[in-house]
Every structure is written in C-alpha cells, then in structure tokens.
Amino acid sequence: MTPLIGADDPPVAEYLPPTYCPQLLLICEHAGLAIPKSLGRLGLDPQLDLAEQHIAWDIGAKAVALGLAEHLGAGFIWQNYSRLLIDCNRRPLSAQSIRQDSDHIPIPGNHGLTAAEKAARVEDIFMPYDALCQRHMARQDITLTISIHSFTPEMDGEKRPWDMSLLYREGEQYAKQMAAILAASEPDLHIGFNVPYQVTEDTDWFVTQYAEPRGIAHLLIEIRNDQLRSEAGIKTWVERLTQATQIMLGRL
Template sequence: MDFSRETPSSYELLSRPADPEPVEIINAESTSPILLICEHAGRAIPQKLDTLGLTDDQLALHIAYDIGTEKVARKLAARFGCTLIMQRYSRLVLDCNRPPDTVESIPLVSDHISIPGNQDLTRRDLDARTREIFEPFAAACKKHVAKPHLRYTYSIHSFTPSMNGLPRPWDVGFLYRRPQSLGRDLLELAGRLWPTMTLGDNEPYQVADETDWFIPACAEPRQIPHSLIEIRNDHLITDAGCEQWSDRFYELFSHFMETNDATVS
C-alpha cells in the first residue's frame, strides 16, 4: 500500500458506502437500566487494508473477533430491551477495548500469528484508525453510559480455550477490580446458579488501565455495577450454544438486578 502522496489530513481509511459504520447501536433510545457493550463483535476490515495479509481461515479465528459474542449480545439486548453498542471492525484493525496508541491496540502478532498489514505503520495510518474507528465507538459508549437511568453495564467477550500454548479451563470468567462494580457478588451468584461450571475470578485476564478501555474509562467513573464477561468460545460455536448462554446470562443478570435493587431500595 503506497499512500506516500497523501497528506495525513487528507487520508481517510474508510471508503463509503462500501465500508460499514464502525458502531452499531441496538435499542438506542431504551430506558432499560442495563447497558451492554460488545467491543469485539465484528470482523470487518476496511477495503483499503484488504485482508491485512491474512487468509480467510486466519480471519475466522479468535484473533480476529470474539466468536459468538454478537449472537449472545443481540439475544440479551432483545430480551432486556436494552441498549447494546457493538463494534463492527476486527480487533486486528484496531482493538477498541485497548487505549489508543498502546502496544496491544493494533497488534503486530496475535497468538503466534504475524499480522502483515499492521507492520511498519505510519503516524497517519495509526491516526486514521483511531479517528475513524475508535473515536466513534468511544463517543457512543461515553454518551450511553452517562444516561441517568443507567444502573448496570456489562461488556460481553469470549476467549479461546488455549492461548500461547497454555490451557484455560474456565467456562466463563468475570473481570472487575473496584468494590463498586459488585463483580464479586455477580460471580458468587453465578456460582450458585451454575454449580457445575468452572468460573474464573478475574480470569483469563485482569482489568488494567494499560490493557483495557471500557471498564477504566466508562464503567468505573460511572460507579455503577459492572463486569467484563468472558465466555469460553468453544461454548459459542453453534447457534444452540449461543442461545443457551444468552439464557444463562438473562437469568443471572435478572436475578442480580432484582437482588441489588431490593438491597438499595
């Protein structure tokens, strides 16, 4: 790709109308107390970036998007009638759950797979991805999380059963770090509802300012109950699996909100 004749101010990454909008918002006017976020739902790649140098098989892997999360999140949004904010572009183009300009926001390598289209990027390339993909997503999240009726927010993710050669035994993980998140309470309720499940307490990741965006930038400042939910993606390969997990989380969130609302009232 030779963009040498284009100035930073003139270069636009997304080609309209061929490239989709970066953000899809479901039930934008909902007054439900719960907000759902799905940062890694999509796997679109801007036409100007072709396939990032990857094969179709590689772009179907967990490195490109969170397998199954879009289906789970859409089903939950429909059942709760709540707002859902989804990112349409692949996490390999720009990971919208990473602060911009950090090492992991545009990965050079993911799970031992080199990403050719992310090598040797110029400042103009980095700025265009941030401006056209991250910033609209961030603006939507900040707008909706600030709504006064909102009392809960959850980010829906999935993870691969093995990463960098290491097994991950959890069926689902709950990520949180502040007492106001009530993340531990949500985890304990899940343990009672799903006694046969292997639950991860801040597994397979931990929330950090350097590696996460939505929780530190939106959920924690709002000081409402929240968690980043990680479902093992081999549970979400089929429609039936996605349906089952959406049912489980509908039950979990419903019970949790009923209990918490009764406590605070």
C-alpha cells in the same frame, strides 16, 4: 490522506435502543470482523478464515450480547471492525492497541505503520465507537453495564479450564455477586476471576474509562469460545445470563 472508512464499508459502531430495560447497557467491543476495503485483508493469508480466529474477533460474543439485549429489552452497543485493525478495548496506541502479531500470527498490514496511519485508525474507528459509548454511558438511568467477550480455550499450549470469567478492578462486589447468582443454580459452572488476563489501564477500556469513573455497577464477562460455536451453545449462555442478570438488576 484517503479516508480509512469508505462509503461501501459498514458503520464503525451501532446502537440498539432499549425497549423496556433502559437501566441496562450491553457493550461488545470485539463484535465484528469488518476490515475497510482500502486495507484488504491486512496482508493475511487468503486461506486464513478470519471468522474462526479468536485474534480477529470474540467468537460468539455479539450473538450472546444481542440475545441478552433482546430478552431483557436492554440497550446494546457493538463495534463492527476487526480487532486486528485496532482494539477498541485497549488504550489507543498502547502496546496492545494495534498489534504487529497476535497469538504468533504476523499481521503484515500492521507492520511499519506511520504515525499518521496509526492516527487514522484511532480517529476513524476508535473515536466514533468511543463517542457512542460515552454518550450512552452518560445517561442518568444506567444502573448496570455489561461488556461481553469470549476467550480461546488454549493459549501457548496451556488449557484454560474456566467456562467463564469475570474481570474487575474496583468492581469486585459486582463480579462476586454475579458469580454467586450463577453458582446458586449451576454449582458445577467453572467461574474464574481476572483470568485469562487482568484489568489494567493498558489492557482494558470499558472498565477503566466507562464504568469506574461513573461509579456504575459493571461486569466484564468472558466466555470460553468453544461453548459459543453452535446455536445451541449460544442459546444456553443467553438463557443463563438472562436469568442471572434479571436477578442482579433486582438487587441493585
């Protein structure tokens, strides 16, 4: 089988090493929009602007995570390929790993895949990303890890009112601590918990496979993406989360 990732394609994942805060590791699973040249646009309409589609990536998430890394001097791992190929925050080959449609948009290039074609996406995209994360998560100096995501303001006709959400399973204390820190300076900030989805073995990889097994303090942050569609909005969130994370690090 022809290699999925060609010489002219971007690397699967990248790592920005810490400068002065090695105890914090930032992760952005849905940072990129890349699709291997061998797969074209997965059969999607050429008129569909993938950069505007929440199904293709988490809009604004990488910019926020990178801003945090730069402000805090933290390490940062991001994944460059579109979640339309394979979702690197889902259990490989689970129902949400390689989707045939997303938010009612069919993904033709994901229809009728053979077992070998699915395995190639796991081996060539998911596994290198996962290996990079596992390697850095295993460092003994990591005391806090944060995964940054964004969500669409509306799904299936239902408005999502939260400015942000904190998702957790065993790490409720960390989510509640961050929420309290944020609320202390911005009481009107609408913070949700375990919305717009909940952490399970099939709907999450970061919490269930990286943070919880190691007992590391962790946060999975979701930001409503209409607040991340401008440089000003991204700057606001970077400053907000930088201040809150500094406080939280001081309390761990």
